[in-house]
Amino acid sequence: MNPPGALTRAGLLLRLRLKLMFRAKSAKPASFVFTMLVNMTVLGVAALMAAGMAFLTLKEPSAAENLLPNSFGSIFIAQILMSLVGLSTSEFFDVGRIMHLPVAAAEVFGSMVLSGFISVVTALYMATPLGIACGCGGGVLVIVARVLLILALVAVGHMTALALHFLLATAMTRRRMRDLAMVLGSLLGVAFYVAFRVLDARYFDANRSHELALVPPPAFYAWLPTSGLVDLWNGDFSALALLRICFTFVFAGVMTFIGASRLQRLLSGEVQPAQQSVQDLREARAIPFLAQETAASFRLHLALMWRDPQLRMQWFQGIVFVCLPWVFLAIKDDGDEPGLWAAAMLPALLVLAHAGFHHSFFGADSRGLTQLVLTPARRTRLVFGRMLAVTATCVAVDIVASALLLLGMGLLASDLLRWLPHWPLVAAAVVIFHLVASGVGAMYSTRWPVPLTAGDRRAATRSGQGQGCATQFLKLLLFLPEFALSAIIAAVGLLPVLDLPLVGKLLPTPAMVITYPLALLLAAGVAFAGCQIGARTLATREEEFLQALRPAAE
């Protein structure tokens, strides 16, 4: 029996990666079709990017002078950031499962780097330089050499991302890494959005797109490890260029060494992931006015919300990705200030950003659900405790967030405090929207329970318990009546301060003393009804409930 060589073993690992990629997504034909559609869309976008760059370079041959270092440097940075944000190595395969097999850490690392080329996202990274290569033309050998340089660019970026990932994995807990990913992801989201707005404003006009080529690369791009590849592309063999080329290769070697050695330390158990200690829940004092079971459910769900890194991330990223673009969209390109309508939409957007908590909150840390269900606690108290925890946290977070977003709108309108006077009204509407959402969520999360974290959702999909696109779309439509109801109740509460088009103010401002409590009462009524219906559903559909959220338990 001849043991396979290192290359064969790396090849086997690559085949494993390919199998896992498709198996994980093909539990349902609809899911497979959806994945294929997404992949085709990504490839289409990549093709458009490549074509755009090719036309730009063809039109203006000197454009490559700035475009090339800009694209090489930006791709390198994007690869590292995107990998860290997505914790992408976790999607390769759980290396813990193969550590007892005769494979070396370097082989695992090597196959991880190579597998980067299998990913569809890599097409996005390669699109711009491929477009430039096509636009620049040249002989077959020149084009082949340039394609090899592009492959080297992607490999260096992937290697660096993996090395940094394993370096961080040996230095901090996975939960801390997720927190880091949250911050980086949010910053990236904002940066991409700002970049898109700037490019949209300046260059998406076909007559001005050639100006993109005039943007010089930032000075520090010359010191990125990819600058050596740019020099090779340009055929520059000056002393400085040779130094940079050497630096590129040395850098790639160092990254491989760091990545493989850190992975080896993880595999061999030399480095134990740090464990997280937490303060015991405030030595559980009784909560006034709450029954013991309600208080227990309240404490439980409050702890879950803040201790799960994915959920913490959702609090922050919901605001960044749903609400922040709205603030930007509300500003016209010529810098006009947003209207009152922009502020008025904030409560709905904030609730939309965090609606997942209301609509699927039993899906958080769902391993414990069997224990929860096995207790004799009254279901109304379990559901009510959960509603209290989610609603109180949502209201607190969104009231603060609305103040910050209004300040942001003021900042963009060059008058920081301009929109802040509207904050009390926005906050008042936020309370009503969340109360209604909590009632609807109580019904929704018990009737159609959905795992809240990505891992549990994947498990549900694999076991065939996941929901198809059509079902999910139909459920999304539930938002419409929920939002309409929230808006109507909020309008009732805030009627005395609303200056309605055509009819003006219908009631004097002091009438809010009556209308707002009335609206609160109506919203609380929706929440109460939701709690009762949700508790009844939970009591009568325990089996389906557990099955939907803990498919592996069966």
Place this chain on the structure above:
Amino acid sequence: MDEAQPVLASGVQPVVVTRGLTRSFGDKVAVSALDLAVMPGEFFGFLGPNGAGKSTTIRMLCGLLRPSAGEARVLGLDPVADTLELRRRIGVLPEEPALYERLTAMEMLALVADLHGIERHEGRRRASALLDLMELSSDERGRILLDYSMGMRKKVSLAAALLHGPRLLFLDEPFNGIDAVTVRAIRGVLTDAVARGVTIFFSSHVLELVERLCTRVAIITSGRMQVCGTLPEVREQSGLGAAASLEDIFVHLAGGGRAGEAAQGLEFLQ
């Protein structure tokens, strides 16, 4: 079903009784027409090979699964209709520990105590005593359960099942992944409990332990009851003679004779 419920000559009613209990998942019948009676104070061993339907039966008896057909009474209650009342009186250790992984062990037990309505101070005292029994150090108690090993999670899950002092315990593979020292301690607690009149419905693959602890055993394969009774009764029902161990009976009933055929072609292991 009450009139059909078996009653001993002494007037003692079984704590668990099933008649024709069946559960199907699509075309697959996991448990088929199961008839069973467990008496108070029994240490009842419920055995079967992997996939025989043991966990499904336990889940039906706890009210976590609805039977497709047949009936069950647990402590005189219908697991489907009287679910909450039943759960006040039973303790359950599922095969896979059901814990909120982002709580600490102490928080998890405090939650269970609160949801059972145990007075706050008493709940903490019981939790602390049980964690002492499970030999979880104070340092370990301060860590979230996500960082626990499988054995430690099992210990916490067992503590949660015992916390409210149930009269009937369903234990699904309670000793999986637990060290020998703790196994001995838990065994002591369970035998003491049985001596006080608690009934234990015990599913395990550790046959030596079952043989030593259980007063009666039942063996099911492919969802069907094969034998049920005390060890001598089970020996007689299996037809293996008085010298047969529980393992011999189990292997015989679970189709262990096929192991010889399967071993063909494994000469390379010599």
